[in-house]
Structures are given as C-alpha cells and as structure tokens.
C-alpha cells in the first residue's frame with residue numbers, strides 16, 4: 238500500500254512539476270486567462286484581471302486544458318438554444334490594430350449554422366451595428382475569425398464535432414494567422430477591431446437572441462487566453478502538448494524514480 242501511495246504521489250508531483258515548468262514563459266504577455274475551471278456558481282475567474290459573468294453556461298464539465306478533469310481541469314458547456322454566454326466585462330482586451338493572440342480549446346456539439354447564420358461564436362464583440370465587430374468562430378466545418386461583415390476568413394481544416402480542438406488567431410505586424418491544433422494558416426484580413434465599446438463574450442454575440450443574432454456556440458469551451466503578442470508555434474505547442482509525449486514524459490520520470498528507489 239505504501240508503495241502504491243508513493244507511486245501515486247510521485248505521478249501527481251511529476252505531472253504538476255512538468256506542467257508548471259512548461260508554463261514558465263507562456264505567461265509572458267498574458268493579458269486575460271479564463272481557465273473555466275469553476276465547479277461552483279460565482280464569477281468566471283480571469284487569472285490576470287477583471288472577472289467575467291456567466292449567463293447560463295453549465296460549469297464543471299470535463300475539460301481539456303493542461304491536466305484535464307483528473308487534475309481539476311474543467312470546461313463550460315454552452316447551449317445554443319438557451320443563448321448561453323460568458324460576459325468577460327472587458328471591452329478593450331484585444332487591440333484595434335496591434336499584435337495579439339487569442340486561443341481556446343473547443344469541443345462542438347454541433348458546428349452547423351442556424352438558418353442562414355454561419356457560425357457559433359467562441360469569442361466575440363459582435364453586434365449588428367458595431368464598426369469593428371469581430372469574432373473567433375466555428376461553423377459549417379471551418380474555423381475562422383472576422384472583422385466586420387465583409388472580411389471573413391476561414392481555414393480549410395475541418396473542426397469536427399465531439400472532439401477537442403485547440404484553435405486560435407494571432408496578428409503580428411498586421412499579418413493574421415489562424416491556428417487549428419497547432420498548425421498556423423496565414424490569412425488575408427484587414428480592418429480595425431472595435432475597442433472600448435462593447436464587452437467581449439465567450440460563447441455568443443452581443444445582443445438579444447431573436448434579433449438575427451443567433452450565432453451562439455454549441456458545445457464545450459475551455460481555457461480561453463489573450464496575449465498582447467503573437468505566439469510562436471513553440472508557444473502554441475506549450476498550450477496544446479501532444480497527449481502521447483506528455484504521458485511518455487510522466488512515465489519516463491516514474492520509471493526513473495522507481496529505479497532509484499529500488500537501489501536505495
């Protein structure tokens with residue numbers, strides 16, 4: 238029993254250690270971070286700033302951020318038909334024209350558009366009239382980001398339902414990349430993003446449903462992050478480590494510890 242306890246403790250410590258070590262420089266430039274790990278009603282905690290407000294999303298769902306549910310990593314479930322969303326209470330977290338990164342884990346129940354609407358919004362300040370309205374979104378198989386209604390770009394890779402995908406957008410010196418599962422795709426996108434007016438929301442647009450704004454997300458969202466710099470591929474890999482390499486690392490360290498223990 239003591240050996241089992243030792244091994245369990247060692248694994249937990251090693252996973253915690255490797256997790257924190259991998260995060261050391263991924264905190265640089267982090268301006269907002271919603272882990273969405275809440276399991277009790279209350280504020281939607283932003284690790285580095287103003288907390289958000291939940292409007293209907295189901296908390297405490299199995300997550301996909303580092304460690305997963307086994308280590309306290311939970312996610313929020315957004316029901317499109319109930320118009321769930323989280324208000325970040327922030328309206329300037331993404332700069333109008335400067336460098337930034339926006340990343341999240343998503344697992345869609347359905348990415349099919351509603352009626353003629355295209356998509357489910359992952360992170361959005363969309364309103365029907367706002368100049369500079371923007372959204373990171375998924376819909377009809379594609380992942381994308383837009384600024385205003387006439388500049389829409391999507392990536393070719395499908396974002397399939399019922400699976401976790403790590404998605405994001407970066408802008409560096411005006412050049413955009415869309416990211417799906419660690420792979421960037423350069424896209425041509427222009428326009429200034431609105432700041433200082435409407436709050437950004439996780440999981441839905443601004444405005445009441447039924448007024449043509451039905452682009453609410455349908456599924457799980459986890460670990461939403463905003464940076465004031467463009468993340469590199471190496472940075473993004475730290476946010477979405479290959480499960481196999483993560484497991485192998487933990488197992489390797491465990492074997493090493495066992496050998497040391499046998500010798501002593």
Ligand SMILES: [Ca+2]
Nearest residue numbers: 272273300311
């Ligand atoms: Ca989480």
